[in-house]
Amino acid sequence: MNETPEAVTPAEPVPPSTQQEHSIELAAPAAGLIYSAEAAPAPVLSHASLRIGYEPGVMPGKWFTRWHERYGRTAPLAEIPLREGAGLEALTTALSTPNSTSGEARFEPLAHMAIMRATAQETPDKDRYHSIRLYEEVPVVVLSKDHVLTVLDEVPLGEMAEEFLLHEPEEFPAWGEASQQWRQQNPRFLPQIPTHADAIELVAAGVGLYITPMSVARLHHRKDLTYRPVPDAEPYPVHLVWPRTPAAPTPDTVQGEKDDEFEVLIQDFIGIVRGRTASSNRGSETAQARRTRIAGERAKATAKSRAANARQEACHQKTAASRTGGTSRRKAAASSKPGRKGKRTGKRR
Structure with missing residues (x-):
C-alpha cells in the first residue's frame, strides 16, 4: 500500500456562516501527517471546535458518533486520520499560519487530542501530556496462508523459535531466548521497516513473519496472507493523549475565557470515552462557572451557619430570661408572706 502523502490542493472558499476570522491554508508539515488529505480538508479543520487525530487501525468510531449526536451542532468535531506513528507529532505541529500580519498568531496544532498506540518509539511523556488508556489490542502474527503454523488456532512465541x-x-524476549540458537545458526539481516504496511509486504514476499495488532492486520488484509493470535505476547495499549495546560495563567481575560471553553470540550470528549451518558453534566463546566458555583455554595453554607447560630443564641437568651423570671417571681412571693412574730417571754397561765 502506498502511503506517500497526496498533494494538498488549495482550500476552497468557505461559506460566510462557517468561515473563521482568518482564512487558512494547511501547512505542509501538517499535511504530511494526514493519512488522506481528502479526508481532512483545510476548511473542515479550521471550522472545527475540536480536532482529534487517530492512527491507522484504531477504532474511535463509536466515540465520534456520540460526539456528533450530542455536540455536533454547537461544537463541530474534525476526525483526522493520521499516518502511522504520527500521534504525538500531530499535537505539536502547527495546523497553518493565518493570513494576517496584525498581532501575534496563537499556535493552533493540527490535532488537539490524539488516539494512538503507546509504543517504545512513541510513548507520551507524562510531564508534557495527559494520557488515558482506552483499550488493548490483541497481538497477532501475520503469515502466508500455506504456512505450517496456520494449523494452530494460536501461535505462542515458542512455536516460532525456528522462524525469522x-x-x-x-521486542519479544521470549522469542529471542527460544530462537537464539537457531538465529546463530541461520544469521539473517533484518531490513529497515518504516511502517506496518512495509512489513506486510515483506511477509507476502516470504521474507519472514510479523507480529502486529490485530486491527493493523485487518487494515492491510491480503488474500494470500492470514494471521493468528499470539497469546503470550504483550497486548498493544491504545491511549487518548493531549497536551498538559501550561502552569502560568493567561493574562488576557478574553483568551482565558476561551481557554476555559476549550477545556470544557476536552472534558466532554473524555466523558464520552469513559462512558458518561448525555444526561451527565460532569466535565461541562468552565473554570469561571466552577468558581461561581463554589462561591455560591460557600455563601449558602455561611448563611446557613449564621442562621443556626442566631437560632441558638435566641434559644439561650430565652432560657436565660426564663430562669431570671422564675427567680424574680420566687423572690416576690417570698416577700409577700407575713413575717414571723417575736418570741414570747411571758409564761402561759
Whole structure:
C-alpha cells in the first residue's frame, strides 16, 4: 500500500456562516501527517471546535458518533486520520499560519487530542501530556496462508523459535531466548521497516513473519496472507493523549475565557470515552462557572451557619430570661408572706 502523502490542493472558499476570522491554508508539515488529505480538508479543520487525530487501525468510531449526536451542532468535531506513528507529532505541529500580519498568531496544532498506540518509539511523556488508556489490542502474527503454523488456532512465541521474525529479539524476549540458537545458526539481516504496511509486504514476499495488532492486520488484509493470535505476547495499549495546560495563567481575560471553553470540550470528549451518558453534566463546566458555583455554595453554607447560630443564641437568651423570671417571681412571693412574730417571754397561765 502506498502511503506517500497526496498533494494538498488549495482550500476552497468557505461559506460566510462557517468561515473563521482568518482564512487558512494547511501547512505542509501538517499535511504530511494526514493519512488522506481528502479526508481532512483545510476548511473542515479550521471550522472545527475540536480536532482529534487517530492512527491507522484504531477504532474511535463509536466515540465520534456520540460526539456528533450530542455536540455536533454547537461544537463541530474534525476526525483526522493520521499516518502511522504520527500521534504525538500531530499535537505539536502547527495546523497553518493565518493570513494576517496584525498581532501575534496563537499556535493552533493540527490535532488537539490524539488516539494512538503507546509504543517504545512513541510513548507520551507524562510531564508534557495527559494520557488515558482506552483499550488493548490483541497481538497477532501475520503469515502466508500455506504456512505450517496456520494449523494452530494460536501461535505462542515458542512455536516460532525456528522462524525469522521481522523484529529485533528485544521486542519479544521470549522469542529471542527460544530462537537464539537457531538465529546463530541461520544469521539473517533484518531490513529497515518504516511502517506496518512495509512489513506486510515483506511477509507476502516470504521474507519472514510479523507480529502486529490485530486491527493493523485487518487494515492491510491480503488474500494470500492470514494471521493468528499470539497469546503470550504483550497486548498493544491504545491511549487518548493531549497536551498538559501550561502552569502560568493567561493574562488576557478574553483568551482565558476561551481557554476555559476549550477545556470544557476536552472534558466532554473524555466523558464520552469513559462512558458518561448525555444526561451527565460532569466535565461541562468552565473554570469561571466552577468558581461561581463554589462561591455560591460557600455563601449558602455561611448563611446557613449564621442562621443556626442566631437560632441558638435566641434559644439561650430565652432560657436565660426564663430562669431570671422564675427567680424574680420566687423572690416576690417570698416577700409577700407575713413575717414571723417575736418570741414570747411571758409564761402561759
